[in-house]
Amino acid sequence: QHPDIWQQLQTHLGEWVIQSKAQAPKGHVATYIPELANASEDSLSICVMDGSGATVTAGETDCLFTLQSISKVFTLMLALIDHGEAVVFSKVGMEPTGDDFNSMLKLELVEPGIPFNPLINAGAIAISSLIGGDTPEKQIERALAFFRDIADNPSLAINQAVFKSESDTAHRNRSLAYFLKDNGVLDGEVDDILRVYFSHCSIEVSCKDLARMALVLAYDGVDPIRNKRLIPRRYVQIAKTFMITCGMYNASGEFAMNVGLPAKSGVSGGILTIVPGRYGIGVVGPALNRKGNSTAGVHLLETLSREFDWSLF
Ligand code: GLN
The missing domain is CATH 3.40.710.10 (DD-peptidase/beta-lactamase superfamily)
Incomplete structure (x- = not known):
């Protein structure tokens, strides 16, 4: 060509x-x-x-x-597949922030306190909560199956050392998630949602x-x-x-x-x-x-x- x-x-x-x-x-x-x-x-x-x-x-x-963070593009599409545009855009906005990816500066600015977009950490955590499945384990399984299909590689897996390392030190992401929970953006337990988020970030x-x-x-x-x-x-x-x-x-x-x-x-x-x-x-x-x-x-x-x-x- x-x-x-x-x-x-x-x-x-x-x-x-x-x-x-x-x-x-x-x-x-x-x-x-x-x-x-x-x-x-x-x-x-x-x-x-x-x-x-x-x-x-x-x-x-x-x-x-x-x-x-590359995983966030795919979890966004998975959340859209599972819930459609109306639900997804009731949880995240469509605008860039101009701030660092883990910033908390603008979390209160978009009505009703939703993250500016799905690619900053706060937005991606809200998106993780929308991946289909009754339990965090099922959501993680669903995400992994989706990534394997897109990559056409059934052996893609979560790097457990990276997962644990992030989970043990994620004070800032935890505070972002609790803030979202308080704003009514997250349904479900903060720890469960973060487990899904750290898992898709740790796919190798x-x-x-x-x-x-x-x-x-x-x-x-x-x-x-x-x-x-x-x-x-x-x-x-x-x-x-x-x-x-x-x-x-x-x-x-x-x-x-x-x-x-x-x-x-x-x-x-x-x-x-x-x-x-x-x-x-x-x-x-x-x-x-x-x-x-x-x-x-x-x-x-x-x-x-x-x-x-x-x-x-
Ligand atoms: N897992 C990382 C975090 O939440 C992803 C951030 C990134 O790649 N920018 O901090």
């Missing part, structure tokens, strides 16, 4: 990875979840997958990492899994490899809109300016992005900038977008 791009990727992706490692501003691995501090600070890898499942990869692509993937998941979004909810619809188009449209406006936290404007593609990052250093109708892309570089995004990963995506004129704008 675009043989020139594919050939250029095969020729240059390795050198662009080396360049981004050398030229990106220095970052640091997240330490507030102690287990994430074990990641290798200067690694960077990428997988680009086309609609036939062919890939071009570069870097240490066999390393595994947890989805963290490779770069290739991430690219495979991205591919389904790039094709508006249809898996082009199995030729099977997995998510209604409207819900992918909603998810992609949030990825543009809030996917890179409070650096989403800058990323839209310099890369111009829907994307979602996580504090493990992963970034999922798409070239609509063409490619799913998974990147991981654990060293983060001040806003919580992979510094080398953002640099690499800026290079690709510039080289191939991928910006949607």
Whole structure:
């Protein structure tokens, strides 16, 4: 379809990875979840997958990492599947905050005290409460089955060490959740809902899994490899809109300016992005900038977008 791009990727992706490692501003691995501090600070890898499942990869692509906030895009779509738009948007808003992802500053500002959007921590915790299932165990099972289906990988699993590490130290997320409970946003027990939230954040993937998941979004909810619809188009449209406006936290404007593609990052250093109708892309570089995004990963995506004129704008 675009043989020139594919050939250029095969020729240059390795050198662009080396360049981004050398030229990106220095970052640091997240330490507030102690287990994430074990990641290798200067690694960077990428997988680009086309609609036939062919890939071009570069870097240490066999390393595994947890989805963290990238999972929020998928739990949003799962909550939409389970409850529809009216219920979901009675619990979260549609606007970026301009604040850090774990901020509590604006929780009282949208009537009636709902989080600004589903991709900040407060919003994603509200979304976790909407995943179908009578018990937290069933909700976790349902989420895991959904992620496995999207990634077409039945062996995706929760990294229990990361789950425990986050659960043991999540004082801030706990306070956000209690605040939401008090505002009447959460039905159910705070501890149960947080267990669901920490579980989907702790699902472990490779770069290739991430690219495979991205591919389904790039094709508006249809898996082009199995030729099977997995998510209604409207819900992918909603998810992609949030990825543009809030996917890179409070650096989403800058990323839209310099890369111009829907994307979602996580504090493990992963970034999922798409070239609509063409490619799913998974990147991981654990060293983060001040806003919580992979510094080398953002640099690499800026290079690709510039080289191939991928910006949607
Ligand atoms: N599990 C992480 C947290 O709640 C996810 C945050 C992120 O990736 N930005 O802090």
